[in-house]
Amino acid sequence: MxxxxxxxxxxxxxxxxxxxxxxxxxxxxxxxxxxxxxxxxxxxxxxxxxxxxxxxxxxxxxxxxxxxxxxxxxxxxxxxxxxxxxxxxxxxxxxxxxxxxxxxxxxxxxxxxxxxxxxxxxxxxxxxxxxxxxxxxxxxxxxxxxxxxxxxxxxLTRLDHNRACSQVAMRCGVSSDQVKNVIIWGNHSSTQYPDVHHAKVNLQGAETEAYQAIKDDAWLRGDFISTVQQRGAAVIKARKLSSAMSAAKAICDHMRDIWFGTKEGEFVSMGVYASGNSYNIPEDLIYSFPVQIKNSTWKVVDGLPVNDFSRAKMDATAAELVEERDTALDFLSQ
Missing domain, CATH: 3.40.50.720 (NAD(P)-binding Rossmann-like Domain)
Known part of the structure; x- marks a missing residue:
């Protein structure tokens, strides 16, 4: 040592x-x-x-x-x-x-x-x-x-990312390490968008698109999203305390990935500086994107196809962040 x-x-x-x-x-x-x-x-x-x-x-x-x-x-x-x-x-x-x-x-x-x-x-x-x-x-x-x-x-949006992975895994009856490439877009708030359009689930050795694996679009576009968005509040309601254990685990995951990098072919969610991204997210925000990390440097996974459903959700959470930023910058300049 x-x-x-x-x-x-x-x-x-x-x-x-x-x-x-x-x-x-x-x-x-x-x-x-x-x-x-x-x-x-x-x-x-x-x-x-x-x-x-x-x-x-x-x-x-x-x-x-x-x-x-x-x-x-x-x-x-x-x-x-x-x-x-x-x-x-x-x-x-x-x-x-x-x-x-x-x-x-x-x-x-x-x-x-x-x-x-x-x-x-x-x-x-x-x-x-x-x-x-x-x-x-x-x-x-x-x-x-x-x-x-x-x-x-x-x-930190890794807690939301982990929550989304876990929900998909439970729905498919597999362990959470059999799910990869879920995405949390936007703000760590109730407007965040948990997206599984690019996620994969390993079902008995075969990699399957999450939408195919779950076969329940209504759940994926409804309860799945709201469960992940509202999970923190649900834990507080049940425990009368915030989600400290799962937050600590997510912090460890996030920092370990910065130090050691992400696995080949996998991405994780992280709130990072929005600049020159291919998703038309306003500049000068910290916005959660899918990222890959190598040599302690993150890179946004660019160019993933975005459908109209996703676009509307991504824009809504960006709008909230713009409003938050502008309010905060007013205070900063005072």
């Missing part, structure tokens, strides 16, 4: 998602089984006592790859020379809160974190934004870190 440790920052580190996430990172599930890690845990001052408990637990796991854990409430400590940033912490929507108020609060948070990335982080840092509204928070962080390439920023 001669590799230099990499510095990995997790924000909102005293929260639920981080609690499910940190063990997997420290154990080597994300950055590799022979990659030593220094974990930096950032949270707000009132959460520091909780963070101390998390640090104790990480120590008590006795994980050989974990070289150091640094809890802090200071951005200059948290963002210093980091290789990867997983920005989980954000202002959650409270009851009676307008989306506009939520955006305003989060613009302030991600402007600060973007500026800290710009000032203290390595220019090669890979930044994953998880905190909602994730697409727009990611855009604000990127705009606030002009010296870091836009391609280094992405937001």
């Amino acid at each position: 001669s590799a230099e440790p990499i510095r990995v920052l997790v924000t909102g580190a005293a929260g639920q998602i981080a609690y499910s996430l940190l063990y997997s990172i420290a154990k080597g599930d994300v950055f590799g089984k022979d990659q030593p890690i220094i974990l930096i845990l950032l949270d707000i001052p009132p959460m520091l006592p909780v963070l101390d408990g998390v640090v104790m637990e990480l120590q008590d796991c006795a994980l050989p790859l974990l070289k150091e854990v640094i809890p802090t409430d200071k951005v200059e400590v948290a963002f210093k020379d980091i290789d990867a940033a997983i920005l989980v912490g954000s202002m959650p929507r409270k009851e009676g809160m307008e989306r506009k108020d939520l955006l305003k609060a989060n613009v302030a948070i991600f402007k600060t974190q973007g500026a800290a990335l710009d000032k203290y982080a390595k220019k090669t840092v890979k930044v994953l934004v998880v905190g909602n509204p994730a697409n727009t928070n990611c855009l604000i962080a990127s705009k606030s870190a002009p010296s870091i390439p836009k391609e280094n920023f992405s937001c």
Whole structure:
């Protein structure tokens, strides 16, 4: 184990998602089984006592790859020379809160974190934004870190992607690894479009188009889409808490793919910078596309045929993102 440790920052580190996430990172599930890690845990001052408990637990796991854990409430400590940033912490929507108020609060948070990335982080840092509204928070962080390439920023739609894979797999009676190339288009919100027009299902060794495998177009264009769109709310209703375990797993999947690449012939969903894509998505958005990753660099899978049904859904979620972006940029300029 001669590799230099990499510095990995997790924000909102005293929260639920981080609690499910940190063990997997420290154990080597994300950055590799022979990659030593220094974990930096950032949270707000009132959460520091909780963070101390998390640090104790990480120590008590006795994980050989974990070289150091640094809890802090200071951005200059948290963002210093980091290789990867997983920005989980954000202002959650409270009851009676307008989306506009939520955006305003989060613009302030991600402007600060973007500026800290710009000032203290390595220019090669890979930044994953998880905190909602994730697409727009990611855009604000990127705009606030002009010296870091836009391609280094992405937001999490892998949870939605995994949800869509799982729904198709259950419907076909196969395990989820027998489903590939589902797509989440657009915003990580209830307007997102889970699309299986290009998905394949392995049925008894034969690769079959998802629409052929399921043979139920009404379900695929109706309940399937709404189930994936509303899944987060359904989990909260049942658990009285958010979907922390599945979110943590999706974060691990997303970051591992950035580090090690996607499988040949497969693509995954990721919120990335919309620029020069072949799908007529407005520029200057963080929009979820199908991507393939090689050498830690993502590339949008261009040129997939889009039918009228898909087009309308893709445009609707883009319209929501444009509106969110414009509202957020007004706050950013204030």
